[in-house]
Every structure is written in C-alpha cells, then in structure tokens.
Amino acid sequence: MWCYLSRIHKRINWLANSTTRWPVAYTQAIGGESLRIGCYAWIKKLQQQSMLRWRERLSEEEDFDVIVVGGGPAGLNTAIMCASRHLKVLLLEGNKMGGLLATLYPNKTIPNYPGFPEGIVAIKLVRSWLHHLKSTGVVFKSEMVARVERDLTVTSTRTEYKSHVVVLATGTKPRRLGILHEEEFSRESKGVYYFASHPEEFLGKRVIVVGGGDTAIDATLELLDLASEVTLIHRHEGFRAFDQNVERVRRSGIVNVLPNAELLAMEGNGRVEKVIVKQRGEKLEKQVDAVIIAIGLVPNDQIFSHLPLKTNPQGFLLTDRAQRTNVEGIFAVGDVTNVGLRLITVAAGHGAIASHHIYSFIRRPYWTRETWPTSM
C-alpha cells in the first residue's frame, strides 16, 4: 500500500513540476494562460490532498505507545511529557485544543498561572502550549473519540487505533439545569449560555446569572461594565466562590443578588425573553435578554461509561497517586478525575505524574518494578 501511494505521489509531483515548465506557446495553443494556471492549481491541490492522505495513513498504520484523549491542559501536558521520554504519542481532540480555556473562557485573564504576575489571557496560553506541542514528536489530530475499549482500542469518528496505554483527559462540561427550552435556546445564540465566553455579546443586555460558585461569580464580574442589568440568583444564602470576588460583586452596586432562589422556567418566541424565578416560595417573572447557567460541571464520560472504571458518586474517575485507573493500561488526568482542586496547574501536574508512570509501565526499566494496582 505504501509503495502504491508513494508511486501515485511521485507521479503527481512530476505532473505538477512539469506543468510549471510547460512552454507558454503550447498552453496558449490549448486554451491560453488561464487554462495553464487552472491546471496548475488543480494539480497542486491534488498533490496536497494526496500528501495529507499519505501522512494520515502513515500515522494510522503506526503503532502508538500512548493515545491521549482530550487536548486540554491535562492531555496536552501528558502528551508533551510522554514525547519528551521518547514515547510515541497520538493526541486526539474532538473540539478545540486547549480545552475549557479555548471553548469556555478564551478571553479571561487567568490570574493564577505561574510566571505571569499580571495574569495571562487564556487563549494566549493555549497558543504557547500548541507552539510547544508542535516542537515535540506528538501526532495530534482533530478527531472526536467515540469509544475506548478495555483492550485499549480507541475508536474515533474516522477510524480505529491501538496502543499500549490510553490516557483519559476528557475534562468536564457545564451541567445543564434541565428545564424546558434550555437546549433550544442554548444553540446559535438564542440567549442561553454557560459562561460569558464573549463578553461583548452582553453589551446593554439584561442578564440573569444562575449559580453560586466561582464560575457564576466570574461570569457576573465579566458583565459589570457591559450589561445594562445583572441579576444573580443562587439556591443558598451564601456563595461558594472566592470571598474577594463575591465582595467585588456585592460592592459593584449594579448586581441584584437574589439568594434562596431558583430558576423555574424560560419563555420566549424563538429566543429567551422572560424567566420565572421562585424565591422563598414566591414566584417572580422577569424580562431578560440572556441567561447564564453556571451551576457546576459534570465529567465527559460518554466514551468510557461502559467500562468497569471506578468513579465517585458524581461520576469522576478514581485513580491512584500514579494517575492509574483500576483498568490496566488506562490512566486518567485532569478534571475528569476525582481531583480535589480543578485548576490548570493541577491538570498539567497530573500530566507530569502520569507520563512518569506511563514510561515505567511501557518500558519497564530496571530501576522500577511497578505493578498495576489490583484495588483502589
């Protein structure tokens, strides 16, 4: 197969090169300069496509040591650190490289990443990680994984891969409230969001934020200078978020805080226009332009929920101190695990720990005799 592909590739290369050398008089005779340029562009495109397919085929036929599922901070650092130990790594990301930093809060200034005392904008951090990733030997592809099997087969929406180790770095997704119209209005900017990812969208809008943790308070702070009206509703009296941020919200003077309140329903003609809130047994109606639902995160577990992997009651994966799950060959890192603290640095740290033990598991060096734990 390789020989055949390489012959086709060489033939296309020859055609493309010879086209550039076709004498002008000849091409004019058969249709002029525009035909020559058209032919050249078409052949160049064929050449690029065949090269791409050829490269993809090469990496599919390759035997990987490690397949990392998920390109957030945990998956990216696992891949980079495994590659630095000369393991062959495939990284599969189904959405955007960078995980939550790229999808949920690209514009947020991250205050707690070491080396940036003034903070760093999330998407800039992602860019430098990708730059780093490209300088390693990691093969990375934009492919959604559909299923991981116990025998370490990984099936993506395109094809199937095998390796000696699979690392689950699938992170989390925002929890849904599960009320009527939520799904419909959360698609294509119809007024329901899970974070203020693009704060400018809320300029001059009346916004309701639901939740009492860091995500809800962060979202509220993002809106302070933009929205015309912000209402923060929370089921309890106090907030779980960072005290100093809660204080900033309270001191802003423009946020209407409704404690002991729940969002019961959303209504509107094609997009959210009105919400019904219950506070201490009483129902209130409110006209709004947008609702931000920030009530926590749930693990992205669809691809492994059929496996006998141990989890905590909320579905987060249990691992030992080496980031090993209870299924031999499967590691888990970052927010998808039962980690006490969900932070970028912690997720990246998991990658460092996992890569060390992945190396021992695969290469079995003389200085370590690690066995897979039988209980967890």
Ligand SMILES: Cc1cc2nc3c(=O)[nH]c(=O)nc-3n(C[C@H](O)[C@H](O)[C@H](O)COP(=O)(O)OP(=O)(O)OC[C@H]3O[C@@H](n4cnc5c(N)ncnc54)[C@H](O)[C@@H]3O)c2cc1C
């Ligand atoms: C609003 C908000 C603000 C935050 N702010 C901060 C902050 O300021 N500082 C801080 O340290 N932490 C912050 N965090 C926490 C931080 O974002 C997370 O701890 C970190 O992103 C976890 O990284 P991860 O790689 O485990 O998961 P994620 O970042 O969730 O990445 C998981 C990746 O896996 C991919 N994936 C999932 N399923 C599949 C599949 N089947 N196939 C292929 N790919 C898949 C996803 O597309 C995603 O890219 C914040 C979190 C939120 C929600």
